[in-house]
Amino acid sequence: MSWLSGLLIGLQEIREHKFRSFLTMLGVILGVASLLAMFALTAGIAAGWRSTMQQIGGLERVGINDKQVSLEFADLAALSPGRTLADAEALRGIPHLVSHIAPEMQVGATISAPDGATVSARVTGTWPDNFTVSQHEMAAGRFLTDLDLERGARVVILGDAKVAELWPDEYGTDADFLGRTITINGRPFAVAGILARYEREQDRRRRQALARGDKPPAGQAMGGRGPVGSGRRDMFSWKNESVIVPLSTLYHEFRSGQKDTPPLAMAKLDQLNFRVRDLSRFDETLREVQNLLKGTRRGVDDYDFDTREDWFERMETSLRSTQLSGGLIAGISLLVGGIGIANIMLASIAQRVRELGVRLAVGARRRDVFLQILAESTVIGIIGGLLGLGAGVLLLALLERLAPLESPPVIEPSAILISVGFASAVGVLSGLYPAWRASRLDPIAALRYE
Amino acid sequence: MTAIPDTPAAVDLRDVRKIYGTGPDPVAALDGVNLRIDPGEFVAITGTSGSGKSTLMHLVGCLDTPTSGHVSVAGEDISTAGSDRLARLRNRSIGFVFQAFNLLPRLDVQRNIELPLVYAGVSAAERSRRAAAAAAKVNLTDRLTHRPSELSGGQCQRVAVARALVNDPALILADEPTGNLDSANGADVLRLLASLHAAGRTIVLVTHDPAVAARAARIVELRDGRIIKDAKT
Ligand SMILES: Nc1ncnc2c1ncn2[C@@H]1O[C@H](COP(=O)(O)OP(=O)(O)OP(=O)(O)O)[C@@H](O)[C@H]1O
Numbered sequence: 001m002s003w004l005s006g007l008l009i010g011l012q013e014i015r016e017h018k019f020r021s022f023l024t025m026l027g028v029i030l031g032v033a034s035l036l037a038m039f040a041l042t043a044g045i046a047a048g049w050r051s052t053m054q055q056i057g058g059l060e061r062v063g064i065n066d067k068q069v070s071l072e073f074a075d076l077a078a079l080s081p082g083r084t085l086a087d088a089e090a091l092r093g094i095p096h097l098v099s100h101i102a103p104e105m106q107v108g109a110t111i112s113a114p115d116g117a118t119v120s121a122r123v124t125g126t127w128p129d130n131f132t133v134s135q136h137e138m139a140a141g142r143f144l145t146d147l148d149l150e151r152g153a154r155v156v157i158l159g160d161a162k163v164a165e166l167w168p169d170e171y172g173t174d175a176d177f178l179g180r181t182i183t184i185n186g187r188p189f190a191v192a193g194i195l196a197r198y199e200r201e202q203d204r205r206r207r208q209a210l211a212r213g214d215k216p217p218a219g220q221a222m223g224g225r226g227p228v229g230s231g232r233r234d235m236f237s238w239k240n241e242s243v244i245v246p247l248s249t250l251y252h253e254f255r256s257g258q259k260d261t262p263p264l265a266m267a268k269l270d271q272l273n274f275r276v277r278d279l280s281r282f283d284e285t286l287r288e289v290q291n292l293l294k295g296t297r298r299g300v301d302d303y304d305f306d307t308r309e310d311w312f313e314r315m316e317t318s319l320r321s322t323q324l325s326g327g328l329i330a331g332i333s334l335l336v337g338g339i340g341i342a343n344i345m346l347a348s349i350a351q352r353v354r355e356l357g358v359r360l361a362v363g364a365r366r367r368d369v370f371l372q373i374l375a376e377s378t379v380i381g382i383i384g385g386l387l388g389l390g391a392g393v394l395l396l397a398l399l400e401r402l403a404p405l406e407s408p409p410v411i412e413p414s415a416i417l418i419s420v421g422f423a424s425a426v427g428v429l430s431g432l433y434p435a436w437r438a439s440r441l442d443p444i445a446a447l448r449y450e
Numbered sequence: 451m452t453a454i455p456d457t458p459a460a461v462d463l464r465d466v467r468k469i470y471g472t473g474p475d476p477v478a479a480l481d482g483v484n485l486r487i488d489p490g491e492f493v494a495i496t497g498t499s500g501s502g503k504s505t506l507m508h509l510v511g512c513l514d515t516p517t518s519g520h521v522s523v524a525g526e527d528i529s530t531a532g533s534d535r536l537a538r539l540r541n542r543s544i545g546f547v548f549q550a551f552n553l554l555p556r557l558d559v560q561r562n563i564e565l566p567l568v569y570a571g572v573s574a575a576e577r578s579r580r581a582a583a584a585a586a587k588v589n590l591t592d593r594l595t596h597r598p599s600e601l602s603g604g605q606c607q608r609v610a611v612a613r614a615l616v617n618d619p620a621l622i623l624a625d626e627p628t629g630n631l632d633s634a635n636g637a638d639v640l641r642l643l644a645s646l647h648a649a650g651r652t653i654v655l656v657t658h659d660p661a662v663a664a665r666a667a668r669i670v671e672l673r674d675g676r677i678i679k680d681a682k683t
């Protein structure tokens with residue numbers, strides 16, 4: 001007898017006892033449903049995190065921050081010029097390790113559009129590389145160029161939120177903002193580019209749904225959030241509120257000319273970020289950068305690297321613990337399900353001793369009986385697993401309706417395979433003992449059994 | 451009966467003992483039985499209740515092995531055979547008819563008849579062809595899709611006979627096949643067995659009813675696990 005006919009007998013048994021089989025499967029159904037839901041939820045969170053991570057520069061982005069010099073070297077600290085453009089220039093020396101360099105200087109300023117509003121803003125002067133380091137995207141126009149930098153051109157790149165503040169009446173229409181002139185602390189700048197609107201995936205989807213005129217999903221308040229990312233500050237607001245000019249322009253227009261300003265090369269930076277070319281050489285890159293900075297900082301250890309690695313690690317740990325607790329619940333359900341299957345199989349064998357006796361009498365071998373019972377419990381496990389998949393999908397849909405999730409769940413094919421795989425394994429394992437019991441039956445005793 | 455020496459006996463028992471229980475008073479269900487049945491014979495085994503008829507049937511039917519002595523079925527010595535070999539012999543060489551019919555209640559008639567073929571690894575198409583042929587022999591062609599619960603006792607026993615036939619076994623064993631039937635249906639089943647015998651099969655029929663035993667060509671009588679009479683009618 002083959003596995004196939006064993007499976008067919010199993011299916012027939014299940015069809016004969018639909019309700020009993022369903023009850024038997026309940027544990028497996030719940031187990032698989034929670035396993036799938038857990039996988040989908042954590043995959044959703046991970047995907048959300050990954051896209052957020054990508055938008056704020058990815059793992060490759062490293063910042064150089066100031067650090068308090070330890071007390072014993074305090075008298076040396078004065079030797080170091082601190083974080084200056086010289087650092088950034090030095091980083092150019094290792095292009096094989098550092099692919100992009102983005103020094104930043106910032107000034108608070110009043111910006112105003114003659115045909116719009118006047119608002120205050122933090123203006124950033126930087127290099128064209130900032131485009132890649134901060135993972136910007138253009139909605140219109142262009143980013144800074146080397147030529148802008150060289151010439152100290154009066155061009156400005158605006159974030160989406162700033163456009164909304166400057167031209168509230170025209171924002172959201174198809175008005176063209178490129179080439180308009182705004183003033184920054186009274187000096188005219190031409191708008192050369194508009195950055196894309198940065199937002200989380202689910203915000204984007206919600207906004208697009210609203211734009212199509214759909215009703216917002218239940219439980220989601222419509223108000224609060226204007227057409228722009230104004231109201232709430234989130235992790236993208238620093239990008240959306242960008243006002244970016246060439247570093248040289250910013251320095252010459254707003255910083256120099258005052259008394260004892262250092263030359264540009266020695267001017268303090270407010271930020272210095274760079275992009276590691278190859279993540280697999282991350283540590284080596286940091287070591288090389290340290291070597292370079294030894295020169296510019298005159299050996300003083302007054303800086304720190306700000307990497308996303310620990311952030312990433314924290315995310316991984318928290319994901320893993322979510323998975324673990326979800327997996328534990330699912331595991332317990334599956335275990336209970338397995339015990340249920342084993343129990344029902346033992347009961348069903350006891351009911352069918354005589355049937356098994358007849359099968360033995362007409363030539364079934366012990367292993368045929370073993371396979372038959374095992375196939376039956378496997379079928380229960382697999383069907384339970386498939387029903388559990390359905391239940392899991394329903395559960396997720398319900399969850400999303402009742403309480404929209406920060407990160408929408410993602411059902412990956414591997415999660416489906418693993419869930420159903422577990423259910424089948426539970427079916428097989430829980431059938432082993434009953435199948436063994438059945439295969440030990442004495443045909444004569446079984447035939448006589450009442 | 452003139453036994454041709456080099457044809458293997460259908461059944462050959464040599465000094466067979468079957469002892470049940472190992473405690474202080476073991477029961478010798480069979481106690482030194484010698485019996486040879488040639489191919490094509492129709493033998494009735496009789497005896498009082500507890501005389502060892504069913505025990506003998508189980509040994510001949512390869513459902514069990516003797517405590518001592520030798521049992522050969524269709525030329526194969528099964529005295530020390532393992533369960534797989536016994537199963538194969540039951541499947542290929544033996545057809546059983548039980549007093550209690552022993553049909554599977556959830557399978558229809560056709561599938562009940564097919565059952566031995568399933569374990570013989572016969573394809574589904576061939577199975578249903580042979581099941582239909584066996585059903586025709588017992589006059590049940592019009593009941594193939596019915597379940598046993600929808601049949602009379604006589605019909606059930608005819609299904610059981612068809613199932614015993616379907617693998618074309620050399621030996622058909624019937625343990626009190628008429629025990630649960632009224633006389634008309636019982637006579638029917640006996641006629642069937644007689645016709646199978648006429649077609650050349652070896653039949654061993656266990657009964658305590660002398661009238662039933664009289665249908666056979668040879669009657670073997672047991673008492674307390676021993677053969678006390680072996681006579682042709
Ligand atoms: N499994 C067993 N364990 C212990 N003793 C057994 C077992 N099977 C049979 N016996 C004993 O062996 C003896 C022969 O039993 P058997 O079933 O062969 O009798 P029988 O001739 O078929 O009787 P009946 O006509 O009542 O069916 C009886 O004494 C019975 O008690």
Ligand SMILES: [Mg+2]
Nearest residue numbers: 503504505625
């Ligand atoms: Mg008996």
